[in-house]
Amino acid sequence: MKALREVDRGFPGTIDTLQELIRQPSVSAKNEGIEECALLVHRILKRSGITPEILRIKGAAPLVYGEVRSRANPGRTLLFYNHYDVQPAEPLDPWDHPPFGGTVRGNKIFGRGATDDKGELVTRIKAVEACLRAEGDVPCNVKFVIEGEEETGSEHIGAYLKKYRKKFACDGVIWEFGYVDSSDRPVISLGMKGLLYVELSVTGANQDAHSSLAVLIENPAWRLVCALNTMRGPAGTVLIKDWYREVKPLGKRDVRLVSKEPFDEAAFRREFGIDRFVGGIRGTAAKKALVSGATCNIAGFHSGYGGEGAKTVLPAKAVAKVDFRLVPGMDPKKQEARLRRHLLSHGFGDISVKVFHGEAAARTDLGTS
Ligand SMILES: [Zn+2]
The missing domain is CATH 3.40.630.10 (Zn peptidases)
Known part of the structure; x- marks a missing residue:
């Protein structure tokens, strides 16, 4: 430096x-x-x-x-x-x-x-x-x-x-x-991933209730957790139907260049204090993920009581902020429609979706750069 x-x-x-x-x-x-x-x-x-x-x-x-x-x-x-x-x-x-x-x-x-x-x-x-x-x-x-x-x-x-x-x-x-x-x-970066940023919210009772009433009142936090759990597989794959439909795999030239890219995996893991990457990927697969992987990330989750000590509450509302990194081929509007369809078809029609931001990815073709 x-x-x-x-x-x-x-x-x-x-x-x-x-x-x-x-x-x-x-x-x-x-x-x-x-x-x-x-x-x-x-x-x-x-x-x-x-x-x-x-x-x-x-x-x-x-x-x-x-x-x-x-x-x-x-x-x-x-x-x-x-x-x-x-x-x-x-x-x-x-x-x-x-x-x-x-x-x-x-x-x-x-x-x-x-x-x-x-x-x-x-x-x-x-x-x-x-x-x-x-x-x-x-x-x-x-x-x-x-x-x-x-x-x-x-x-x-x-x-x-x-x-x-x-x-x-x-x-x-x-x-x-x-x-x-x-x-x-x-x-020098030759592009940017896109972004679809949404807020998912679900309301249960019309007021916070004592947690002993959880035998009768559905907890919206659980509803949201269950819904989120249908959206992403353990290896990070987005499980929403047709999510990757328009995405083309990286071309040979891209893969060659990406695999030559210097990326110190061990140093990266050390820096973030983790011992493995999502899905256990390594080597070229990890480099490809950095360049061309789509994500479904929970950016925030709020419900009930998160302060010091214990409070037995059954919250009235749960909210999750979710951001999806989009790759070339993905149209934010289409992906949003797919997300909404996914929630409906999985029985989560009570979850409302508010879109904050939708931006497609951009990538400069190596052939022209
Ligand atoms: Zn900036």
Whole structure:
């Protein structure tokens, strides 16, 4: 890993700018500091020689746009997509440093957005600035699209894309991530899995009851547990009918590349304190799962009493947040319909489904990359 000081020597002001950005809260889920952060990003772009502009759509967080035109190569345009919003900092207890402090300790910066995505954003801005300082030009036109609603599901990005289609036109996009692996090699991802995020809820009695009444009153938590149990097999396979219907297996070239990908299984297991992977897979199967595996994951489950000690309660309601990672071929709308059909056909018509987010996967064909 390059030392922070070294980075700062090559790209002056990188650390200061990142700290400045981290210190400005920008929690989209709570609309906390969003406007202020957009203005700050605008100032940072300007300082770095990038022409900034704040774009607006009614009811949406402002989108910060930036542009540098290349004199040497004006026919090509690269667009960086990033976001200035962050996830809420809660729970606050486990933080060793203030979430909006940008504390530097040794070779690390701590704070919300240090990674995902303020850190990545700053490195890109500083890279463009470094080109401008050294050459007075950039190798091709560069555009920045920096949105403020990514962490809440990019609700208005489609509307922004439609409205500013011409402005955002480009030959290629580099998505928000960008990191180096343990041997300092830059990692380039050629796609993203999609997501279907739902809340399943079921109501029992019209009020919480004493648990002795469980002989008569059905417990909604059990209903939900039973329903969830029909959705996923022990090896992680999604058991919903036709879930994988449109999915094509990875091509030969993809498999070859994936199997060559460096992935230290043992180190990964150590990092997460587990001794096996889902379904006991290893080697190439594990690498393929990372790249092309679909999931059904319980992101949260709430019902009854979860506090200290014991409370004999029969809850009136149970709620589960479930996220499905989707792979190319899966259409979120179709998958949602399949989920609803699954619940009905398994006798769980009383469970309501609320969809928060549905986004298809994207993958760049290796043949064109
Ligand atoms: Zn992100």
